[in-house]
Amino acid sequence: MSEFMGFFDALFSPDFPFVRNAFFAGVLSSVLFGVLGSVVTVKRIAGLAGAISHAVLGGIGISLYLSATGMVPNLSPMVGAIVFALLSALIIGTVSLKSKQREDTVIQAIWAIGMSIGVLFMAKTPGYTDPSSYLFGNILLISTQDLVLLLTLDVVVILLAWYFYPQIEATSFDEEFSQVRGIPTRLVFLVILAITAVAVVLLQTFVGIVMVIAMLTLPAGTAGFGAKNLVAMMVGSTLFALLFSFAGLVSGWVLDLPVGAMVVVIAGAFFLGRSVGHLIKMRRSR
Amino acid sequence: MSVPIVLHFHDVSFSYPHLTVLEEVGFHVHEGEFIALVGPNGSGKTTLLKLILGLEQPKSGTIELLGQNPSKARVQIGYVPQHASYDPSFPISVLEVVKMGMVEARGRQPKEKLRQLALEALHQVELASLADRPYSDLSGGQRRRVLVARALASKPNMLILDEPAANMDKESEQRLYETLAKLKGKTTVLIVTHDMKRVSALTDRVFCIDAHKEGKVGRTVVQHMLEEEPDDGVKRILHDVEIPADQCRYPQEAGNE
Ligand SMILES: Nc1ncnc2c1ncn2[C@@H]1O[C@H](COP(=O)(O)OP(=O)(O)O)[C@@H](O)[C@H]1O
Numbered sequence: 001m002s003e004f005m006g007f008f009d010a011l012f013s014p015d016f017p018f019v020r021n022a023f024f025a026g027v028l029s030s031v032l033f034g035v036l037g038s039v040v041t042v043k044r045i046a047g048l049a050g051a052i053s054h055a056v057l058g059g060i061g062i063s064l065y066l067s068a069t070g071m072v073p074n075l076s077p078m079v080g081a082i083v084f085a086l087l088s089a090l091i092i093g094t095v096s097l098k099s100k101q102r103e104d105t106v107i108q109a110i111w112a113i114g115m116s117i118g119v120l121f122m123a124k125t126p127g128y129t130d131p132s133s134y135l136f137g138n139i140l141l142i143s144t145q146d147l148v149l150l151l152t153l154d155v156v157v158i159l160l161a162w163y164f165y166p167q168i169e170a171t172s173f174d175e176e177f178s179q180v181r182g183i184p185t186r187l188v189f190l191v192i193l194a195i196t197a198v199a200v201v202l203l204q205t206f207v208g209i210v211m212v213i214a215m216l217t218l219p220a221g222t223a224g225f226g227a228k229n230l231v232a233m234m235v236g237s238t239l240f241a242l243l244f245s246f247a248g249l250v251s252g253w254v255l256d257l258p259v260g261a262m263v264v265v266i267a268g269a270f271f272l273g274r275s276v277g278h279l280i281k282m283r284r285s286r
Numbered sequence: 287m288s289v290p291i292v293l294h295f296h297d298v299s300f301s302y303p304h305l306t307v308l309e310e311v312g313f314h315v316h317e318g319e320f321i322a323l324v325g326p327n328g329s330g331k332t333t334l335l336k337l338i339l340g341l342e343q344p345k346s347g348t349i350e351l352l353g354q355n356p357s358k359a360r361v362q363i364g365y366v367p368q369h370a371s372y373d374p375s376f377p378i379s380v381l382e383v384v385k386m387g388m389v390e391a392r393g394r395q396p397k398e399k400l401r402q403l404a405l406e407a408l409h410q411v412e413l414a415s416l417a418d419r420p421y422s423d424l425s426g427g428q429r430r431r432v433l434v435a436r437a438l439a440s441k442p443n444m445l446i447l448d449e450p451a452a453n454m455d456k457e458s459e460q461r462l463y464e465t466l467a468k469l470k471g472k473t474t475v476l477i478v479t480h481d482m483k484r485v486s487a488l489t490d491r492v493f494c495i496d497a498h499k500e501g502k503v504g505r506t507v508v509q510h511m512l513e514e515e516p517d518d519g520v521k522r523i524l525h526d527v528e529i530p531a532d533q534c535r536y537p538q539e540a541g542n543e
């Protein structure tokens with residue numbers, strides 16, 4: 001119990017700014033996990049987002065290498081990450097539109113190539129670089145600048161989701177019909193993919209590259225069982241993401257375990273629990 | 287009185303990358319006509335509808351829809367697709383599906399107006415009582431009729447339905463045709479059906495995608511004679527009586543094409 005209280009002491013103590021940053025990162029991330037995660041889920045592009053998030057490691061590796069060798073001094077890993085994320089989003093998006101049947105192969109290729117590039121460049125980077133803090137996130141590394149970027153993206157995503165809600169809903173439900181109604185469905189798809197790419201880069205500071213996708217799908221999936229429409233799913237999954245993030249932060253602190261992994265385990269347990277509950281309900285009602 | 291042509295195929299050919307589907311297709315449809323389009327599975331019926339809606343582009347020839355380029359005019363069409371890619375975990379109510387029939391390229395219309403029009407369309411297919419139910423609760427036949435309501439919600443002048451009655455229970459099919467009967471004459475209807483032998487008695491003319499022209503790989507569209515059957519509201523397709531695809535009951539226009 002004392003550790004539990006210890007978390008709240010640390011949260012409000014000026015001596016532990018990183019705890020407060022971690023807390024705000026959780027709150028700001030939850031909005032993206034909820035709103036963008038719902039869109040990714042109903043548009044069924046989680047696989048595409050997964051490939052983008054893993055490809056990001058390539059950009060991070062190159063940035064670290066360029067920066068450590070002095071070729072491009074002080075290059076932030078974030079820059080390489082964004083470039084790789086957008087590039088892979090563009091490639092996957094184009095292939096998905098041009099030839100749907102090759103999509104799976106390209107997803108696998110981008111996923112593997114991106115990660116391998118990252119590992120290779122990190123191996124040649126002078127000094128010690130640990131890929132695992134990027135793979136699994138390191139909540140202690142979150143800076144105020146990261147928080148500002150997250151907040152900015154939150155605002156952008158909420159505004160876009162609110163303004164284009166009917167178009168997002170319609171293209172997710174029935175792409176061909178939406179096209180007949182005059183919606184530029186390809187543009188909508190590519191914009192959603194690009195925003196997801198940027199979000200993945202910002203979100204990996206919180207839960208890491210490997211688990212971003214879990215957090216973009218598990219809260220939305222959990223909320224999806226009871227939601228009556230897409231807005232309800234967005235709101236519900238934001239609340240679930242908040243709950244999971246907070247529970248992960250506290251338990252990670254109390255048990256001295258990695259927070260990102262804790263958050264995902266809690267989210268996964270909740271999702272599986274609700275899936276089982278839903279299955280039982282369906283059986284009964286038959 | 288001349289009745290305007292709403293759809294006109296001029297010598298249209300279409301291929302997918304490795305498959306020639308249609309060759310030298312020419313026919314036209316007048317405003318208010320009830321047209322059936324039949325053909326075996328895989329003959330290109332859905333493809334032809336995609337051409338009408340500008341979702342695919344002809345390899346050669348031109349298509350005029352409401353006197354315009356299909357991709358311009360298609361917003362005025364009510365479209366009921368064959369395979370509405372449907373994900374049962376998509377959270378949405380019946381009424382919201384119907385509202386999507388009025389979605390526009392950007393922005394949105396007033397909530398109350400959308401609701402009113404959507405309910406009206408659900409009345410037309412006799413499903414208004416299910417408006418607030420989750421879409422996934424409905425039977426397959428009911429979902430098809432909801433998609434008809436979605437197409438009707440924007441009050442289109444022309445309705446295009448792609449095998450709406452395939453795998454439908456008898457009751458749903460009957461109700462669907464009751465809905466279409468009320469539209470007959472006011473709304474141009476182009477309906478793709480799977481039965482090659484007979485069509486609904488509502489049908490004015492029938493087109494078949496079946497035959498090949500001499501020396502051609504792709505299929506073409508021919509028109510067949512219809513024979514009134516004495517019973518149960520159907521017309522029989524006389525496959526041995528072929529009429530030129532461009533012939534119709536408005537000779538004054540057939541002349542000046
Ligand atoms: N996107 C596509 N790419 C390649 N071939 C296709 C595509 N869509 C349909 N086809 C092929 O074109 C032919 C006509 O298909 P379709 O228009 O769906 O037939 P129908 O609706 O009459 O059953 C079929 O042989 C089908 O396999």
Ligand SMILES: [Mg+2]
Pocket residue numbers: 331332333368448
């Ligand atoms: Mg078809």
